[in-house]
Amino acid sequence: MLSVALMSPATVAVAQSDVHKHESPAQPEPAPLSEAQKSFALMKTFAGEWEGPVKTDMPIAAGMDGVPVHVTMRVTSRGNVVVNEFQEANTPLDPAKYDHPVTMFYLDSNQLNLVHYCDAGNRPHMTGKMSADGKTVEFDFADLGGSDKNGHMHHAIFTALDENRHTEEWTYKLPNGQTVHARFDLRRVK
Template sequence: MLPVVLMSLSAMAFAQSDAHKMDEPKTPAPKSEAQTSFDAMKTLAGDWEGPVKTDMPVEAKVDIKPLHVSMRVTSRGNVLVHEFQEAGTPLDPAKYDHPVTMLYVDADRLTLVHYCDAGNRPRMTGKISPDGKTLEFEFADLSGSNKYGHMYHAVFTIIDANHHTEDWTYMMPGDKPVHAHFDLQRTK
């Protein structure tokens, strides 16, 4: 009988020693750099407008109007959709440029895929600056045609909750870069 009582007491003591572990809050694993970068990008969700400046050659310059940028988080928080178009134009993809960019964490990388009006999909990987204000994306590879060039580089700089800039580099045929700077204010 004594061995049965001792075993019962031992089992009870063991069960009680582990019971408190279930009540302790679990410490979340530290976020990866990619997840930290993505979380910073998600703070830009909303609608933005502002002027665009480019360094296009004079002979190629067109009248550049203010830009409207829309960013929204989707897919249960796993994707940031970035769309831009000339401010005031209708959403008519057959008539107006309306590229879409998707940002997401892929394993340990922040990934950007730009679905370009030029008929291609450049993929870039991004990193956040030490101060957490700048996210820079470097070209990784390209799917689709390169006949008209492709988007090559992107930098997002968070000024404050209602102001950010975007710098995009488009690589023209013959590896001639064209830079565009968007200075954007939150509209909602």
């Protein structure tokens, strides 16, 4: 009986040490997201199909005012890239006949980047920053690949209105330095 009484505290001690062996070590808190990561996360929320009218301030393009555009945004490359494609709504996918620019968004170190593969035959690169309210990402021109003989996309702003509405504002800089602004008021269709 005495041996059973003496073994009981030892058994309890061993059992308690075994319990501690199976507890997982404390997990470190994940690092807070950088501003660039937050901006990229917002851009990912735009994944889907969107349609809405375009409004422009260029008199020569006044016929475009109110014309519906179709925008596709998708997350690809294991979440490392967001692709934006747009064209006039209800037109066939024929990039040889219709405008069909493609824009890529990606993180590089601690910077959100945009590269716009333009129908003008060039590739403007812009860098993005999020607004204080966390609803807008604004992209400023950084550099240009390709020819500037027809001008280039120079500025872009993406604003989340709610989960089914967002705006895109694009500024195109003409060779003479004049700028043209276009605003897409988009609603999610898929």
